[in-house]
Every structure is written in C-alpha cells, then in structure tokens.
Amino acid sequence: MNFPKAESFPQSTTRARSMGPNPLKLCEELLGYASVPTGSVVLDLGSGAGLTSALMAREYGFTVYAADLWSDPSDNMRFFEGCGLSNWQVVPLKADATALPFAHDFFDAIVSVDSYNYFGRDPHYLSEHLLPLVKRGGELLFAIPGMVYDCHDDLPACLLESWTAEQLDYMHDIDWWRDNFVQTDGVKIVGMREMSCTREAWDDWITCDNEYAAGDRAAVEAGALNYLNTIAVILRRR
Numbered sequence: 629m630n631f632p633k634a635e636s637f638p639q640s641t642t643r644a645r646s647m648g649p650n651p652l653k654l655c656e657e658l659l660g661y662a663s664v665p666t667g668s669v670v671l672d673l674g675s676g677a678g679l680t681s682a683l684m685a686r687e688y689g690f691t692v693y694a695a696d697l698w699s700d701p702s703d704n705m706r707f708f709e710g711c712g713l714s715n716w717q718v719v720p721l722k723a724d725a726t727a728l729p730f731a732h733d734f735f736d737a738i739v740s741v742d743s744y745n746y747f748g749r750d751p752h753y754l755s756e757h758l759l760p761l762v763k764r765g766g767e768l769l770f771a772i773p774g775m776v777y778d779c780h781d782d783l784p785a786c787l788l789e790s791w792t793a794e795q796l797d798y799m800h801d802i803d804w805w806r807d808n809f810v811q812t813d814g815v816k817i818v819g820m821r822e823m824s825c826t827r828e829a830w831d832d833w834i835t836c837d838n839e840y841a842a843g844d845r846a847a848v849e850a851g852a853l854n855y856l857n858t859i860a861v862i863l864r865r866r
C-alpha cells in the first residue's frame with residue numbers, strides 16, 4: 629500500500645517509537661475511512677510514544693491531545709518538538725482512559741490506534757467514559773488488534789508461541805466488537821472492516837530492535853497472521 633504521510637517519518641524514528649504494528653500506517657489507513665477536516669481538535673487515546681499524534685498534527689493539520697498512561701509526556705513533548713510541532717499543535721499528557729480530564733463535547737474526533745482493546749472491552753466503557761467527550765456528529769476511529777474469528781476455545785499453537793491465553797483474551801473478532809458497541813445508546817456504527825495494511829504493519833514491527841518486537845516474532849513467523857487482523861471501527865456520536 630501507499631503511505632505518503634506515514635512514510636514522511638524517518639524509518640529509524642518509526643522503529644524507535646513504535647509499540648506494536650506500524651502505528652503510522654494503521655493511522656493513515658484508518659483516517660482514509662473517515663472525514664475529519666483540517667483544524668479539528670482530536671484526542672489520540674493511548675498515543676504511546678506519540679507517533680500517531682505527530683502524524684495527525686503535522687500531516688493532517690489537527691490539534692492533537694496525546695493522552696497515554698504508560699508513556700512519559702515530557703519525552704513525547706521532546707519528540708514533538710523534534711518534528712517541528714509546537715505546544716498549540718499537540719498537547720502531551722499522562723491520562724487514564726477510564727478517568728479522562730476533559731469537558732464533555734470537547735473533541736471534534738477521537739482516534740485510538742492499537743490501544744482500545746486495553747480499556748474498551750468493558751461494554752460500558754464507551755458510554756461512560758469516551759462518547760460524552762466528542763461533539764455530537766463527531767467521529768470515533770479505532771484501529772483494534774483483533775482476530776479473524778474468535779478462537780479462544782481452541783487457540784492455534786502459533787499464537788501461543790508468543791502470547792498466553794490471558795494476553796490473547798484482549799483480541800476478538802469483528803462480531804464480538806460489534807456486540808460491544810451496539811450496547812451503547814447514542815452512537816452509530818458507520819463502518820467496521822478488516823484493515824488492509826495489517827501484514828505490512830506487523831512486518832515493520834517484528835523487524836524493530838526491541839525485546840517486545842523480538843518476543844512477537846516467533847508467533848508471526850509460525851503463522852499467527854492467518855488468525856490475527858486489525859479491525860477499523862468508525863463510529864459517530866448521534
């Protein structure tokens with residue numbers, strides 16, 4: 629696939645700051661399914677080391693709030709400055725997705741790449757914590773690491789090469805996620821689909837030089853991507 633915006637970042641930067649399958653490519657494909665205009669105020673939820681936040685601020689012209697639990701906002705700010713971005717273009721903060729410090733109806737859109745499955749599996753999460761923060765008519769866009777079909781009752785050996793059954797319980801198929809979202813009033817499911825760039829995003833990730841990427845390599849090499857996908861979710865607040 630073609631990723632002119634994602635590939636505007638040096639490969640060394642992408643490799644150093646990725647925390648999973650290439651988040652820049654996932655984000656560029658995800659935004660291609662949406663209609664978020666330049667100048668929008670966007671929450672990047674579970675922004676990790678800030679790659680997708682920098683992409684959206686620099687390449688899409690959004691004002692981005694980069695909210696993450698595990699990453700250091702000061703380190704992310706230095707990264708944003710290195711990308712030529714100022715503090716009115718991207719705002720780094722440490723925040724828990726279940727206690728977000730924002731006013732209701734604040735954001736034009738919410739984006740979450742490779743993170744929603746950490747906190748969003750609780751079917752009450754969306755209505756109680758996230759949906760009120762986006763304006764009516766605003767989009768919520770998720771790229772969720774998922775399964776082609778839920779196989780938790782009979783996990784393929786290739787998946788167990790790198791992950792435990794408990795870790796794999798964070799991954800589900802499109803039907804499982806649809807059942808999760810339909811439980812929320814006030815949201816329209818605009819679309820859900822398997823993302824096209826999954827395999828190349830994973831290929832980029834397992835060649836990264838860090839212990840987490842190295843840990844995931846065995847499963848991918850054993851055929852895990854026959855069972856794993858990435859699910860693009862486009863929701864709109866009514």
Ligand SMILES: C[S@@+](CC[C@H](N)C(=O)[O-])C[C@H]1O[C@@H](n2cnc3c(N)ncnc32)[C@H](O)[C@@H]1O
Pocket residue numbers: 645646647648650651673674675676677679680695696697698699723724725726741742743746747
């Ligand atoms: C696999 S990493 C992905 C990070 C980044 N989006 C990327 O693709 O490189 C998952 C991220 O989810 C974040 N996360 C997990 N639980 C969270 C929570 N309760 N609140 C906010 N962020 C959370 C972690 O801090 C971590 O950065």
